Structure formats: structure tokens, C-alpha cells
Amino acid sequence: MALDNQKNREFKVVGTRPDRPDGLDKVTGRAKFGADAYATGMLHAAILRSPHAHAKILSINTQKAEALKGVKAVVTRKDFSTSVTGENWNVLENVMAGDTALYDGHAIAAIAATSSLIARDAIKLIEITYDIIPHVTDVDKAMENGAPIIRANAGDGSVPKGMHPNVVRYHESGHGDLEAGFSSADLVIEDTFKTEATHQGYIEPHACLAQLGGDGKGELWCCTQGHFQVQKVCAALLDIETSALRVTASEIGGGFGGKTAIFIEPVALALSRKTNRPVKLVMSRSEVFRATGPTSSTSMDIKIGMKKDGTITAGSGIFRLQGGAFPGAPMEFTAMCAFAPYNLQNVQQIGYDVLNNRPKQAAYRAPGSPMAAFAVESVIDELCNQLKLDPIEVRLKNASKEGTKASFGPKWDKIGLVECLESAKNHPHYSSPLLEGQGRGISSGFWFNHGGETAVSLALSEDGTAALSVGTPDIGGSRASMCQFAAEELGIPYEKIRTTIADTATLGYNEVSHGSRVTYATGLATIKAARDAVKKLCARAANKWEIDEDAVIWEDGCAKPSGPNAGSFEPMPLAEITKKMGKTGGPIVGHFEATPEGAGVSFATHIVDAEVDQETGKTKIIKYTVIQDAGKAIHPSYVEGQYQGGAAQGIGWALNEEYIYGDDGRLQNSGFLDYRIPVASDLPMIDTVIVEVPNPGHPYGVRGVGETSICPPLAAIANAVSNAAGVRLKELPMSPVRILEALENKA
Amino acid sequence: MNKIHVNTEVNGDDVEFLCDTRETLLDALRDRLNLTGAKEGCGTGDCGACSITLDDRLVCSCLVLGVEAEGKSIGTVEGIANGEDLHPLQQKFIEYAALQCGICTPGILVATEALLKKNPDPTETEVRYWLAGNLCRCTGYDKIIRAVMDTARDLREAS
Numbered sequence: 001m002a003l004d005n006q007k008n009r010e011f012k013v014v015g016t017r018p019d020r021p022d023g024l025d026k027v028t029g030r031a032k033f034g035a036d037a038y039a040t041g042m043l044h045a046a047i048l049r050s051p052h053a054h055a056k057i058l059s060i061n062t063q064k065a066e067a068l069k070g071v072k073a074v075v076t077r078k079d080f081s082t083s084v085t086g087e088n089w090n091v092l093e094n095v096m097a098g099d100t101a102l103y104d105g106h107a108i109a110a111i112a113a114t115s116s117l118i119a120r121d122a123i124k125l126i127e128i129t130y131d132i133i134p135h136v137t138d139v140d141k142a143m144e145n146g147a148p149i150i151r152a153n154a155g156d157g158s159v160p161k162g163m164h165p166n167v168v169r170y171h172e173s174g175h176g177d178l179e180a181g182f183s184s185a186d187l188v189i190e191d192t193f194k195t196e197a198t199h200q201g202y203i204e205p206h207a208c209l210a211q212l213g214g215d216g217k218g219e220l221w222c223c224t225q226g227h228f229q230v231q232k233v234c235a236a237l238l239d240i241e242t243s244a245l246r247v248t249a250s251e252i253g254g255g256f257g258g259k260t261a262i263f264i265e266p267v268a269l270a271l272s273r274k275t276n277r278p279v280k281l282v283m284s285r286s287e288v289f290r291a292t293g294p295t296s297s298t299s300m301d302i303k304i305g306m307k308k309d310g311t312i313t314a315g316s317g318i319f320r321l322q323g324g325a326f327p328g329a330p331m332e333f334t335a336m337c338a339f340a341p342y343n344l345q346n347v348q349q350i351g352y353d354v355l356n357n358r359p360k361q362a363a364y365r366a367p368g369s370p371m372a373a374f375a376v377e378s379v380i381d382e383l384c385n386q387l388k389l390d391p392i393e394v395r396l397k398n399a400s401k402e403g404t405k406a407s408f409g410p411k412w413d414k415i416g417l418v419e420c421l422e423s424a425k426n427h428p429h430y431s432s433p434l435l436e437g438q439g440r441g442i443s444s445g446f447w448f449n450h451g452g453e454t455a456v457s458l459a460l461s462e463d464g465t466a467a468l469s470v471g472t473p474d475i476g477g478s479r480a481s482m483c484q485f486a487a488e489e490l491g492i493p494y495e496k497i498r499t500t501i502a503d504t505a506t507l508g509y510n511e512v513s514h515g516s517r518v519t520y521a522t523g524l525a526t527i528k529a530a531r532d533a534v535k536k537l538c539a540r541a542a543n544k545w546e547i548d549e550d551a552v553i554w555e556d557g558c559a560k561p562s563g564p565n566a567g568s569f570e571p572m573p574l575a576e577i578t579k580k581m582g583k584t585g586g587p588i589v590g591h592f593e594a595t596p597e598g599a600g601v602s603f604a605t606h607i608v609d610a611e612v613d614q615e616t617g618k619t620k621i622i623k624y625t626v627i628q629d630a631g632k633a634i635h636p637s638y639v640e641g642q643y644q645g646g647a648a649q650g651i652g653w654a655l656n657e658e659y660i661y662g663d664d665g666r667l668q669n670s671g672f673l674d675y676r677i678p679v680a681s682d683l684p685m686i687d688t689v690i691v692e693v694p695n696p697g698h699p700y701g702v703r704g705v706g707e708t709s710i711c712p713p714l715a716a717i718a719n720a721v722s723n724a725a726g727v728r729l730k731e732l733p734m735s736p737v738r739i740l741e742a743l744e745n746k747a
Numbered sequence: 748m749n750k751i752h753v754n755t756e757v758n759g760d761d762v763e764f765l766c767d768t769r770e771t772l773l774d775a776l777r778d779r780l781n782l783t784g785a786k787e788g789c790g791t792g793d794c795g796a797c798s799i800t801l802d803d804r805l806v807c808s809c810l811v812l813g814v815e816a817e818g819k820s821i822g823t824v825e826g827i828a829n830g831e832d833l834h835p836l837q838q839k840f841i842e843y844a845a846l847q848c849g850i851c852t853p854g855i856l857v858a859t860e861a862l863l864k865k866n867p868d869p870t871e872t873e874v875r876y877w878l879a880g881n882l883c884r885c886t887g888y889d890k891i892i893r894a895v896m897d898t899a900r901d902l903r904e905a906s
Contacts, residue, residue: 017844019841019842020844022849023840023841026846026852027840027841027846027849027856028784028827028828029782029783029784029823029824029853030784031849032783033786035777035783035786035787038778117769117770201884202848203786203794203796203850203851203883203884204850205787251848251849251850252848253848253849253850253851254848254850254884256884282787284790285788285789285793285794475848476847476848476885477844477847637890638847640844641885641886641887644887644890645847645884645885645887647887648886648887648888671789671791671793672788673793677884678887678888679878679879679881680874680875680878680881680888680891681872681875681876682879683875683887683888683889685889685893686887686889
């Protein structure tokens with residue numbers, strides 16, 4: 001479905017800022033999140049986790065635990081399917097360890113008891129005999145000769161011969177002649193960058209309430225970005241039929257990619273099956289850090305050549321990502337995003353997916369892209385500094401635009417990078433003066449965005465209102481934009497539409513809320529479903545008027561004759577048609593079930609001013625501006641919110657947040673005190689500019705907005721800090737310790 | 748099992764419950780009294796999602812034991828609105844899109860209501876430091892701070 005061919009379409013509801021429909025629930029404490037569900041006869045569960053980074057599990061003795069009064073069941077790996085393969089096997093291996101604990105926090109066994117205190121007491125009574133074996137938690141060390149092999153034969157065949165077995169996947173892309181490119185440059189800079197793993201840091205820990213009987217039929221309530229995915233994977237892991245398990249998504253207290261993965265739901269279901277009682281399982285914050293998320297840590301080599309006039313002659317990058325003890329680190333995205341903002345004749349990117357004794361990485365907002373931008377945009381900034389060129393002019397000079405060839409192959413469709421850069425150049429922030437000790441940083445960033453399987457239904461009620469059912473959990477206010485789409489198409493007020501996140505029994509399969517896809521794909525689905533309903537409404541009017549269906553049009557919420565030739569009838573409002581629909585053909589419901597494939601990529605440019613205290617190494621963000629192409633902003637307040645949220649997470653990643661492992665391979669900072677996400681007093685106001693270059697693949701021009709906002713900040717902040725400190729920072733986070741070290745090395 | 752009988756007051760109502768001596772006040776509110784507005788984000792007093800008032804003092808209910816509520820007066824997010832009339836802070840949070848996922852919102856509303864009672868005319872810096880114990884991962888705080896500042900101004904103008 002392409003962009004509506006309506007030049008300068010006047011929207012009535014889209015682009016306005018109505019109150020979100022679930023606002024009341026969320027400000028009164030009434031909204032039900034994952035841990036807010038209770039059932040009669042409910043048991044509470046707890047999970048025993050490995051304290052070792054890498055250890056063979058020689059024996060599990062649960063006798064003492066089972067003898068504790070109140071304990072109803074224990075499950076271990078033997079309570080799950082033995083026939084899963086592929087990625088489902090990886091998920092199962094992560095949900096409950098097989099014969100080896102692969103990281104600190106890996107689940108070994110779980111208990112259901114009559115209270116959560118008893119369940120937590122009982123797991124301490126489980127006796128495990130471990131054989132501790134060598135571990136590795138650094139991506140570069142895991143690739144060295146002699147590094148412990150985490151899983152033999154886990155590679156997918158793409159890896160060049162002679163590499164360590166911990167390297168499990170390989171990516172290569174690019175075009176042109178690198179050697180010729182670099183030799184025609186006036187300046188070539190080559191450097192190595194590292195970023196530590198960060199956690200998505202959603203405030204709501206994973207939680208679920210499960211019920212499964214011996215008949216294989218079950219009900220599951222959980223906080224997730226995609227309950228259809230949970231249904232499918234849980235069914236496989238428990239050897240039950242997919243349709244026999246009904247999954248309802250709770251309100252979700254943040255996800256950012258981390259709740260696209262499955263961790264505890266199969267465990268609660270297995271315990272429920274064993275006890276024939278509902279089982280509630282809620283993670284502690286420490287469990288969230290040790291066993292869910294995080295993103296990959298990286299090690300990257302970048303080489304870029306530039307002429308004195310700012311023309312980039314060639315660029316190459318090697319990106320090594322660890323994704324924990326499982327294949328799947330998003331190194332191909334890192335590689336493909338790295339040079340995306342640049343129109344290069346000679347470019348090459350190589351990616352390695354490397355195993356580590358760390359938790360299985362999960363998607364985190366534009367997975368892989370922010371790190372790539374950090375490395376590449378740092379080198380671009382250094383080239384600009386040394387050649388005394390304006391960083392925005394250089395980016396404009398080399399910018400990707402419609403028709404140029406992307407660094408990873410295809411030709412760009414309509415994109416908004418130049419518009420973002422021009423907006424940045426003209427923004428008052430860019431020309432505002434800096435004080436002593438402050439530095440300014442610029443960066444662009446890129447993300448693909450995604451469509452995906454989508455099903456919605458839009459049922460009209462006899463009173464002229466509409467019930468929209470969607471299958472994508474609302475992670476940031478999407479109910480509001482869905483109501484806006486439906487109101488725009490039906491021509492009835494926003495308040496007359498109620499959007500519900502329907503369970504898996506109500507709609508066809510919906511891919512998870514990821515890839516910035518909801519406003520794009522579920523939005524497109526809603527428009528299509530509304531048009532389907534409108535077609536049916538028009539048919540009812542045509543029937544009444546005894547004219548041809550094609551002679552009826554829909555305008556301002558009414559059926560109307562298409563012109564004088566169609567006949568002369570008073571416009572028939574929606575409510576008039578629905579009032580009689582029972583007698584004129586039955587219920588009127590609009591549908592959409594398909595896989596939209598016209599997602600529009602998006603670019604952003606961020607401007608940051610930072611101040612570095614040369615004595616303590618502490619950085620303060622002084623001023624921040626986000627400029628991003630939304631395609632079309634449906635609810636501008638929530639678009640701004642995505643821009644600001646991405647920037648804030650990027651600030652945390654750049655300055656504070658990191659997974660710190662001890663020599664023993666244990667995570668040292670599994671709480672919010674030591675893993676410090678930005679708090680209100682750390683941040684300034686975050687200014688936003690919404691650029692709108694319509695996506696040709698969506699009727700209103702929507703691109704996704706959720707992820708691109710985290711692509712530029714690491715680089716923009718690193719550039720600001722480096723310019724303030726007078727020394728290039730090459731490792732994230734730029735904690736006071738690392739900044740002081742860099743300052744000392746400079747001196 | 749050795750449970751203690753606790754008499755307390757929640758949002759103006761007398762309530763009583765039995766709880767284990769190890770049980771937090773947060774768990775007692777949620778599991779014993781069905782008041783699930785306060786959330787557990789960390790259980791260690793770092794995130795503020797469980798913020799309540801205890802005898803008008805802002806506390807993390809995950810750091811208070813249920814038995815400590817004996818004879819006290821508790822305020823939770825469920826008590827902020829007056830019947831069907833939302834508190835001006837609640838209205839402004841909706842109007843300003845000061846929440847995305849909404850999990851931190853109950854704690855932030857309890858905390859900011861306590862702030863405005865104490866200081867009806869806070870500076871932006873004062874609001875930011877007061878809320879430094881309430882983590883929000885979605886918004887970057889911008890719209891939250893604006894909503895609080897504007898509510899404070901409206902309340903001052905109305906009084």
C-alpha cells in the first residue's frame with residue numbers, strides 16, 4: 001500500500017495531540033502490568049541460578065527443597081521438550097540450562113511454593129555439584145588462540161577457516177576498490193574502538209502468571225513486546241499445541257527490545273503443569289541484569305580516507321560483537337549501519353559474532369547500530385578536526401540520498417538525511433557559543449525499521465463507535481496513534497474509538513512490537529481495516545438508496561452519492577448505518593491480515609554540548625538537540641518522547657552504563673545503584689525537531705521513530721567529550737575513570 | 748509460619764492485614780490489600796517505583812517492612828485522585844505525554860505530590876533533584892519536569 005496520492009492532504013486528527021486513551025489507568029495506578037495479576041489458588045515461583053560463569057552441572061539434588069513445607073513442585077531441564085531445534089533450542093538452553101551453566105545467572109532449576117518467601121527459601125536448599133571450567137567474558141579474548149571453547153560446532157558455516165570456534169557467524173558487505181580509495185585520500189585515519197554491554201533497563205522486571213493443565217490447554221498472562229511470539233515459543237518448549245495456549249499481554253513497563261525475548265514464561269507453565277495450579281513468577285532486578293537483555297559488547301576497527309575538501313574516498317570497518325553464550329549478536333546490523341549515512345564509492349564492512357560466557361544478548365533499540373555510529377562518526381569527527389572542516393558540511397557533502405547506493409548494497413528510496421543535516425546546520429543550537437571546558441559533538445545515525453506480520457480488526461458498534469483490536473503491545477502510547485488512524489479514516493471523533501491489545505485467541509499472528517514497526521505496520525493495518533469497514537458501510541447505503549456501490553463515497557463520517565449522476569440523497573452518517581446494521585446484513589467489521597513490506601528507513605542527526613571536569617573526569621551534558629525524520633508524525637508528543645527517550649538512553653550508555661565482570665566471570669553490578677541509568681538531575685531538557693520526509697511505503701508517510709533516536713548519541717556525546725577534553729575517547733562508557741586515564745595519557 | 752497482625756490506615760481508610768515479619772510493606776500493600784499501584788522495579792530502594800508516603804514522609808515501600816506500618820498513615824497513588832476528579836498533576840501528566848510505558852508514573856506522582864506540598868514553587872533544578880530517586884527509562888524526564896513545573900504554576904495561580 002503506497003503513499004496516498006493526495007497532495008497536501010489535510011488531516012483532521014493525525015498530527016494533533018489528543019490525550020492517550022489509557023492515560024487515566026496509568027496515572028491512577030489502575031493499569032495492570034505483569035506482576036499485577038493474581039489468581040485463586042495461585043503458587044509463587046523462584047528460579048535457582050548459576051553463580052559460575054562456566055561450569056558443568058554434575059548433579060542436581062532437590063530432595064531437601066521438596067521436603068520444605070509449602071513446596072509444591074521443582075522443575076529442571078528434563079521437564080521441557082527434548083525435540084526442539086534451531087533458535088528454539090537456543091531459547092530453551094537459555095531458559096533452563098542443560099548439562100552446562102554458560103554464564104553467571106543461568107537458570108538451573110525452579111520451584112513453585114505457596115508463598116514467594118517459601119519459594120525463595122526453597123531454592124537455597126537445592127544442592128548442585130558443579131565442575132567449574134575456564135570462562136571468557138571479553139570479545140577479543142574469546143577470539144584468541146587457547147580461549148575456552150564455549151560451544152563446539154556452534155558456527156553456521158559462514159566463518160572463515162582457521163578462526164576460533166567461538167566465532168559462530170561472519171558477515172561481509174561493501175563495494176568498490178578500498179586500496180584505490182585510500183590511496184587517493186589526503187588523510188587516512190585508522191583506529192580501534194570498544195563499547196561495553198548495556199542493559200535495556202526497563203523499570204518493570206519480567207513477570208507472568210501461568211496456568212497449564214495436563215490436557216495441554218493453558219492461559220498465560222505476561223509482560224512482553226509480543227504475546228504471539230511467546231505463545232509460539234512456549235508451545236514448542238513444552239510440547240503443546242500453539243492454539244491450545246492463550247496468551248494475554250499485560251501492560252508493559254518498558255521493553256526497548258529486551259521484552260522480545262522469552263525467559264520465564266515456559267518455566268512458570270512447566271511448574272503449573274506439574275502442580276495443576278496457577279503459578280506466578282516475577283524476576284528480581286538482580287535476575288533481570290544477570291539473565292536477561294543485555295546488548296552486545298563490541299570491539300571495532302575503523303579506517304576512513306578523506307580529501308582536503310571533505311570528500312570521503314573510502315571507508316572500512318571490522319566489527320566484533322559478543323552476544324553471550326549463544327549465536328545472534330547483531331553484527332550484521334552493526335556492519336550495515338556503520339557507513340549508511342555516507343555515499344561511498346569504496347566501502348567494506350566485516351562482522352564477527354562471537355560467543356562469551358555472558359547472558360544471551362537481546363535486542364536493544366536499533367540493535368547493533370549505535371556502536372557502529374560511535375566508531376565511524378568518531379573517526380569522521382577526527383578527520384574534520386585535523387582537516388579543519390565543518391562536521392555538518394562534510395556530512396552534507398558525502399550524504400546518502402535518494403538514488404545513491406547504500407554501503408550495504410541497495411539503492412536508497414526517498415530518505416531524509418540531508419533534511420536532518422540542513423535542519424541541524426540551521427538550528428540555533430549549532431551556532432550558539434560554547435564556554436571554556438565545553439565541547440560540541442555532531443553525529444548522524446541510521447536504522448532500517450521494519451514491517452512484519454500484522455492482523456487487526458475494527459468492529460463497529462450499533463451506536464456508531466468502533467472497537468479496534470490490535471496484536472502489538474502498546475509500549476509507548478501507540479493506542480493513541482491507532483485511535484487517530486481509525487478516526488481519520490472513519491471520520492468519527494477520536495474519543496469514539498477504543499483500542500484494545502487483543503489476546504492470541506482473538507486475532508491472527510502479530511509479530512512482536514519491535515523494529516519501530518507498530519505505528520508503521522499496525523497503523524497501516526488500521527487504515528486498511530477502516531477502509532474495509534468504510535467499503536461495507538458504503539455498500540449498506542448503496543443498498544438503501546438502490547444505487548451502485550461504486551456510486552457511494554465516504555466523506556466526513558458519512559456515506560454520500562459520488563456525484564449528481566448517482567442520485568440525490570442526504571448524507572448518511574456512520575451511526576445511522578450501524579444502528580440498523582443487524583437488519584441490513586449483520587455486523588460490520590473491517591479487517592487487515594498481511595505483512596506490510598514498505599517500512600521506511602530513517603536517519604537522525606544529534607547535536608550535543610558537554611562539559612568535562614578535568615580534575616574529576618565527570619561529564620555533564622549541557623545542551624542536547626535531536627533532529628530526526630519521522631516520515632509523518634501521527635501524535636507529535638509521543639514522537640518527541642521517543643526522540644528524548646532514545647537520547648537519554650544514549651547518554652547513559654555513553655557516560656555511565658556498563659556490565660562489569662570480575663575475574664571470576666561474575667557480574668559485579670547487578671542493581672540500579674551500581675548500574676547507573678540517567679536520573680532526572682543528570683539530564684538537561686532535550687530539544688527535538690521532527691523532520692517529515694514521507695515514506696512512500698505508508699499511506700500517510702509514516703516511518704518508525706522508536707529506534708533511530710538511540711543511533712547517534714554515543715557518537716555525538718563522544719565527539720562532544722573528546723572536543724571538550726582535547727583527547728579522543730575510544731572506549732564506552734566514558735566514565736570519569738576512563739576520561740582521567742585519557743587525560744593522563746595525553747599529558 | 749509466624750504472621751503478625753497489623754493495623755494501619757491507607758488513603759484515609761482503616762485497614763488490617765496479617766504479614767510475615769520478612770514481608771515488605773510494598774508486598775503487603777500489593778499482595779494483602781490488592782493495592783497494586785505501587786510497583787517493584789528493584790526491591791533495593793534505587794528506582795522509586797514503589798514510592799508511598801508514610802505519615803506524610805516520602806519513602807520507598809520496598810525498604811519498609813509490612814509490620815512497621817502498625818499505627819501509621821499510608822498514602823499511595825490510588826489515593827491521589829478525588830473520586831472521579833483527577834489531581835492536577837495526573838491531568839497534566841496525561842496532557843503533556845509525561846509517561847510512555849507508565850510503570851514509573853505512580854511513584855513519580857506520589858513523589859511530586861509530596862514535593863509540591865513541601866515546596867509549591869520549586870525551581871527546575873529542585874524538581875530534578877527531588878525526582879533523582881525515581882527512575883524513568885522511557886521519557887528522558889523532559890516532559891515529566893515540564894508537567895510538574897506547569898502544575899506547580901497552575902496550583903500557585905489557583906491559590
